[in-house]
Structure formats: structure tokens, C-alpha cells
Amino acid sequence: MKVLLTGSEGYIGAVMRDVLLNAGHAVTGLDTGFFKECDFGDAPTAIPVLVRDVRSVSESDFEGFDAVIHLAALSNDPLGNLEPGLTEEINTQGSIRVAEMAKAAGVRRFLFASSCSLYGQGEALGLTEEATPNPQTPYAHSKIDFERALHALADDSFSPTYMRNATAFGVSPRLRFDIVVNNLCGCAWTTGKIGMTSDGSPWRPLVHVQDISRAFLLALEAPRDVIHDEAFNIGSTANNIQIRDIAYKVQAQMPECEVTFGNSDGDTRTYNVDFTKIETRLPGWNTTGYSIDRSITEFLEAFEQLQTKDEDFKGRLYTRLRQIEHLQSSGLIDSQLYWSKA
Ligand SMILES: NC(=O)c1ccc[n+]([C@@H]2O[C@H](COP(=O)([O-])OP(=O)(O)OC[C@H]3O[C@@H](n4cnc5c(N)ncnc54)[C@H](O)[C@@H]3O)[C@@H](O)[C@H]2O)c1
Structure with a gap:
């Protein structure tokens, strides 16, 4: 298929x-490029990229594509608090523009990178796709708001799928240290300790970045009736874990690392998610190859090879909010996150 990513x-x-290319799909990217200089090790595989802001895409950008995989967004809670309204403007309104233009151009499949964070503070363990969303942040609100807008566009010619990803982990050529497993690995490696301000009790569902990629591939290739206007939690029951247990898993591979906890810091986000639907309905799905333990090993090997240092861990390249603030303070992007005219 011809896929716009x-x-x-x-x-x-x-x-x-890479997962899409290796499966034989033709991939074109679309991105404004906030993190284009943020390589961790080797650069990503080269693909053609349309340099666009989602808020100003046009129908012609989508012509000739069979499917759109929509990942572009302000991608976490700290970014969501950057400037009131920006997350809504980019993640909700910008995404609606992307979907409307894609549909108008005749794109038939639209896979949206939603998030389990829309469940917010779960009242029960084992939240299914039927659970009532309880978003706690502008970011989580943007995900459920766009899902609802996308649902309104679903018809015989346009099949949206709501891929509610657990929190990702794992090495990527555009690494992020602002997500929990990656952060704890980087912290342990560069400082020799994991000092948590919280008591580590909140639940998080986690999923390896390779598995997220494979879930999208499977949904892309699944029969239409399996994915049309359907939500899937993307992850595995085995990777529903309390944050303190991630710290202990890191410590198990770095025994000299000291782990300490504080009192709960008021983070109300805790959710434990059920993955039965993807496990039973999406042909080919399993996550057994990419456990948290294996990923910690993968990180330690990468840190050793790349000689990762404290300044890498604390710097701007791998923490999304810091990179955005750097682009703003350098005058490269404005307060609305548009690139400044040269
Ligand atoms: N990483 C996770 O743990 C996780 C979990 C659940 C859902 N998701 C979702 O998956 C998607 C990808 O996440 P990620 O971790 O790769 O985030 P990321 O921040 O690394 O990548 C997001 C990309 O979107 C681009 N982008 C941002 N605003 C844009 C705009 N206005 N126009 C065009 N491009 C824009 C950025 O330049 C960046 O390359 C996001 O929608 C995120 O909300 C991520």
C-alpha cells in the first residue's frame, strides 16, 4: 500500500x-520537523517527507495514498501544558483537518495514534475499550475529542481506527527520555540512582515501540470489517505494571543503582488496561518478544555503545518540552509553534 505517515x-x-517498509509498503512521511536534529545514534532510514504543519495541510498532500497513519501531535502532558489551547489546536483541530483532507482525497484507511491516557484515573483495573473516558490533561482530552470527530467521518469509503497506545518504551533513532521506562533507564545509567518523588504506586500499561509499529502494520493489513470504526487498546496484560516495579527491574540489571521513593506527588493518572480485544480480534498480534526486561538490556547496550552522558540525558535532544522551548527561545519557532520566516 501507499502509506502517508x-x-x-x-x-x-x-x-x-522500517516496520512498514520491511513489509513491502511504500512510505512517505509528513512532519513539521521539531525533532529532526534529535538523532540518537544512527539517523532513521531515509524516506521522502512532506514538510507540513498539520494545521495547514491541503487535499493535494493526500492524493494517491491508500492509507494515512496519523502520529503527528504534541505528544505528552508537559507539552500539552505549554500554552493553553495549543494542544487542542494541533492535536484536535489539526488532526480533524488531516482527516478531512485525507477523506476528501479518497484515502480509505486512517489509523490514529490515540492513547490509553484517555482513560485517566481508572476507577477499576482492566479498563476495556468500552470504559468511560476520564481524561485528566489537555493531552488526554485531545485524544478522545479527535476520536469522536473521526468517528463522525466514518462511512463506506473511509475507515478510521482508534489505536489507543499504552505508554511506549524502547530504543528509537529519535529517542525520548520523557517516557517512563526510557527515563528510568537513562537516569540509572547517568546518575547511578533512581530517586522518585512519588511512591511509585500508579499503574501504567506499557508497550515496546516495535510492538506499536507492528500493531499499526497489522491493522493496516487487516480485513476492513475488523478495523472499521473500531478502538483497540495497544499493549499487553503482562506489561501493565506499577512504576516502582519498573525501577526494580532496572535495578535488577544495574545492581549498584540506588532506588528511593517519596510520598505520592499528586499525580492522579493511574490506569490498568485490558488488552483482550487486540489479542483476540487483530490477527497476528502478540508482544512476547519485547518485554520490559529485554528493553532495559537493549538500553544498557545502546548507552554503552554511544557513551551516553548526563548532558545527553538532561539535555534538550531527547526531552520533547526542552527541544520545543529551545526552538522558541532561539527564535526558530514562534509562540504558536510555527516556523519563523527566514
Ligand atoms: N510515545 C508514547 O508513549 C505514546 C503513547 C500513546 C500515544 N502516543 C501518540 O503517538 C504519536 C507519536 O508519539 P511519539 O512518541 O512519536 O511523539 P514525538 O513527539 O516523538 O513525535 C511527534 C511528531 O509529530 C510532529 N508534530 C508535532 N506537531 C506537529 C504539527 N503541528 N504539524 C506536523 N507535525 C507535527 C513532531 O515534529 C514529531 O516529529 C503521538 O500522537 C502520541 O500522542 C505516543
């Missing part, structure tokens, strides 16, 4: 492109 230049996109 928005957000191609980010953490997940840099991995997903």
Missing part, C-alpha cells in the same frame, strides 16, 4: 517506517 520524524515514526 504523519509524525514520521518523531520517536515512534522513526521506528514504524
Whole structure:
């Protein structure tokens, strides 16, 4: 298939492109390029990229594509709090523009990178796709708001799928240290300790970035009736874990690393998610190859090879908010995150 991959230049996109290419799909990226200089090790595999802001895409950008995989977004809660309204403008309104233009151009499949964070503070363990969303942040609100807008566009010619990803982990050529497993690995490697301000009790569902990529591939190739207007939680029951247990897993591979906890810091986000639907309905799905333990090993090997240092861990390249703030303070992008005219 001819696939347009928005957000191609980010953490997940840099991995997903290879999974799609290796399966024989033709991949074109679309991205504004906030993190194009943020390589971790080798650069991602080269693909053609349309340099666009999702807020100003046009129908012609989507002509000739069979499917759109939509990853482009302000991708976490700290970014969501950057400037009031920006997350809504980019993640909700910009995404609606992407979907409307794609549909108008005749694109038949639209896979949206939604998030399990829309479940917010779960009232029960084992939240299914039927659970009532309880978003706690502008970011989580943007995900459920766009899912609803996308649902309104579903018809015989246009099949949206809501891929509710667990929190990603794992090495990528566009690494992020601002997600939990990656952060704890980087922290342990560069400082020799993991000092948590919280008590580590919140639940998080986690999924390896390779598995997210494979889930999108499977949904792309699945029969239409399996994916049409359907939500899937993307992850595995085995990787529903309390944050303190991630710290202990890191410590198990770095025994000299000290782990300490504080009192709960008021983070109300805790959710434990059920993955039965993807496990039973999406042919070919399993995540057994990419455990958290294996990923910690993968990180330690990468840190050793790349001689990762404290300044890499704390610097701007691998923390999305810091890179955006750097682009703004350098005058490269404005307060609305548009590139400044040269
Ligand atoms: N990483 C996770 O743990 C996780 C979990 C659940 C859902 N998701 C979703 O998956 C998607 C990808 O996440 P990621 O971790 O790769 O994030 P990322 O920040 O690494 O990548 C996002 C990409 O979107 C691009 N982008 C941002 N605003 C844009 C705009 N206005 N126009 C065009 N491009 C724009 C950025 O330049 C970047 O390359 C996001 O939608 C995110 O919300 C991620």
C-alpha cells in the first residue's frame, strides 16, 4: 500500500517506517520537523517527507495514498501544558483537518495514534475499550475529542481506527527520555540512582515501540470489517505494571543503582488496561518478544555503545518540552509553534 505517515520524524515514526517498509509498503512521511536534529545514534532510514504543519495541510498532500497513519501531535502532558489551547489546536483541530483532507482525497484507511491516557484515573483495573473516558490533561482530552470527530467521518469509503497506545518504551533513532521506562533507564545509567518523588504506586500499561509499529502494520493489513470504526487498546496484560516495579527491574540489571521513593506527588493518572480485544480480534498480534526486561538490556547496550552522558540525558535532544522551548527561545519557532520566516 501507499502509506502517508504523519509524525514520521518523531520517536515512534522513526521506528514504524522500517516496520512498514520491511513489509513491502511504500512510505512517505509528513512532519513539521521539531525533532529532526534529535538523532540518537544512527539517523532513521531515509524516506521522502512532506514538510507540513498539520494545521495547514491541503487535499493535494493526500492524493494517491491508500492509507494515512496519523502520529503527528504534541505528544505528552508537559507539552500539552505549554500554552493553553495549543494542544487542542494541533492535536484536535489539526488532526480533524488531516482527516478531512485525507477523506476528501479518497484515502480509505486512517489509523490514529490515540492513547490509553484517555482513560485517566481508572476507577477499576482492566479498563476495556468500552470504559468511560476520564481524561485528566489537555493531552488526554485531545485524544478522545479527535476520536469522536473521526468517528463522525466514518462511512463506506473511509475507515478510521482508534489505536489507543499504552505508554511506549524502547530504543528509537529519535529517542525520548520523557517516557517512563526510557527515563528510568537513562537516569540509572547517568546518575547511578533512581530517586522518585512519588511512591511509585500508579499503574501504567506499557508497550515496546516495535510492538506499536507492528500493531499499526497489522491493522493496516487487516480485513476492513475488523478495523472499521473500531478502538483497540495497544499493549499487553503482562506489561501493565506499577512504576516502582519498573525501577526494580532496572535495578535488577544495574545492581549498584540506588532506588528511593517519596510520598505520592499528586499525580492522579493511574490506569490498568485490558488488552483482550487486540489479542483476540487483530490477527497476528502478540508482544512476547519485547518485554520490559529485554528493553532495559537493549538500553544498557545502546548507552554503552554511544557513551551516553548526563548532558545527553538532561539535555534538550531527547526531552520533547526542552527541544520545543529551545526552538522558541532561539527564535526558530514562534509562540504558536510555527516556523519563523527566514
Ligand atoms: N510515545 C508514547 O508513549 C505514546 C503513547 C500513546 C500515544 N502516543 C501518540 O503517538 C504519536 C507519536 O508519539 P511519539 O512518541 O512519536 O511523539 P514525538 O513527539 O516523538 O513525535 C511527534 C511528531 O509529530 C510532529 N508534530 C508535532 N506537531 C506537529 C504539527 N503541528 N504539524 C506536523 N507535525 C507535527 C513532531 O515534529 C514529531 O516529529 C503521538 O500522537 C502520541 O500522542 C505516543
